[in-house]
Amino acid sequence: MRNSLRRPRLAAALAIGAVGALALTSCGGGVSDGGGGGDAAASTEYVEATSGEVNLYTWSDYYPDELVKKFKEDTGITLNVDFYDSNESLEAKLRASDGAGYDVVVPSDYMVQILANDGLLLEFDATSLPNGGNIKPEFLDVYFDEGRKYSTPYLYGTTSFAYDTDVITEELTSWKDYFNPPESAGGVGIMNDQVEVVNSALRATGGEFCTTDGAELQGAQDLLTGFKGRVGTINSDGILERLANGEQTMAMIWNGAAHRAMQDRPSLTYVYPEEGIALWQDNFTIPAGAENVDQAKTFLNWMLDPENMAVAVNFQAYASGVAGTDELMSPELAESEAIVIPDGYDLAKPVAPCNNEELTNYTKIFETFKG
Template sequence: MIRNNRVGKHTAKLLVATAITLTAFGGSAMAEGELHLYNWTNYFAPELLERFEKETGTKVSVDNYASEEDLLAKLQAGGGGYDVIFPGSTTLGVMVEKGLLAKIDVNQMENFKNLLPAFTTMAGDEKREYSAPYMWGTTGFTYDPALVPGGKLEESWKELFEPKDELKGKIAMLNEMSDVWNAAAYYTGVSKCTEDPAEAQKILDVLMAQKPHVKLYSNDGTIDRMIAGEVAVHMQWNGAAHRVKEKKPDAVYVYPKEGTTFWTDVIAVPKDAPNMEAAKAFVNWMMSPEVAAIASNYTGYSNAVSGSGEFLKEDLRNDPAVNTPEEYNERLRAFEACSPASKDLREKVWTKLKS
């Protein structure tokens, strides 16, 4: 999720009046050469690329992937010459296990002190040796009141998995295995880390019954699709929902009562990164408050850096799709590191669904 997916095309306004000095690099030498990023589409502010280039002399380029499966495959095939990547929490754990990442000791970087306490550790990288937090958010769904029966939907995954007749063919799902699997698991009451084939079958049954009513599975264009009215309901990441509401203020983002995935994207470095020192400097730089705020203002997601709040746009602070209302906190479900057996079931279900 710009995780094009997780956001839409947007040009962030410069809210930071003071220049970010080179002290943000924690005393490390100025970066040199080129830095190659691999990220979701439109998930990184162009303004930050320009700043980093200006402050370090390092030329920065960005390539994009459409799914985390693509990202993982690229690294397993040799990394593609990338210096910095932006995986989600699920993929991060797999990359650490497979030895695909450089141990860059983020916990020793100068700007690590800026992280909010809840983000100083995470499943799969408990000591923060391999990754720094980037954006975090939730996966729910958005609907257009003008296009749904009665102008309102229940706060339940039922609206997607058992759509009303008027909505059949007018709903869209993300093309992200973990998010789709998790939502169906919450709806069926099955553990998302189940190792029971019978429980996995329950998830598959729900997804296969839904499939004929789904207009498409896609991570790209979710914002434009909702704004154009191509679908009435879209499974979305909350930052994308925020961008929809910029054009359609009446759009509603739902935290389904059965469970809403709470996710964190991170910044990491492939083990064979060509410009390792520049990559480390970049990771440290991204943990400074001003930089983190510019990233949030562009993507529409929250960051994990203390002190960034004063630089955030007001509409971000006030949007319940971005800042989860307290009454919905109990609905949030954090990442869990599932067993290989569970992951295998998930992949089998996804393969059958998409075949």
């Protein structure tokens, strides 16, 4: 989910071609040059595509340029990449188009469940892909997509906050510390993500996730209202860069982005709060209205090859649910305090989605906070 690149954000859709494209060599029946729409879209059959294009809609700066080029070279398919900054932005785009406009999208765990339940994702059965056996067993029967009927795993990580110990000399150990920062923190960064923000506020105030209890909701809103004056940015983009260059000294951040920022500014530390943190999974899915279904399935299958997924793992600085990628992780990454959860810390857990009524409460709190 996550903006973890050092290079500047690409401002527009990216399409890179290469000369001498090769066909994908994984097992699986047939080849296809067509888009695979119509009847193919309703089928779980895997037909390997060898030309055409696939339109990927993903988080800002969340797919390496190297893989865009390699996919073209390996398969003959052009990969076009466009970006969004939150699960809710993705959801709104798919609802407005009835699931059309893109061939592959990258929702987080809870959003996979929401989109699938509302008929906005194609059911294709990941285990039917030639490389489907590379999905780690613990990533197969996940709460948001039992048996992986709608998704394949991409990257996973945690969401917490980081701060610069050269500037902030106090030891910060909790979400209470984050929402009540020392003066030395200056303008604090927070994500433009209502689920992460409201859940973190509920952690700090002792409320339950997805609560409908008026007092708990009010407690979270009061905390955010009091915090607003200390906020420098409400933005999920550019967090890494702002911490790495010293523009901000404290921000909510994903662990992979924190790791990369720490390479440029070693005085940064990633916090494992005493109230716990979210363990999230991002996933590749195919929208129900996708036009290039065979190309999309070919892309998902190609990304289930550990050698390809490992490029994303090492570049984005997150782990993956694809078997074989752990062994290909760089030593620097495998030893990072932001990536490796400390021994004995068992408070990094997935967070199940709220229902519509509960999400409406979250939206009201978050919009009040942003307003």
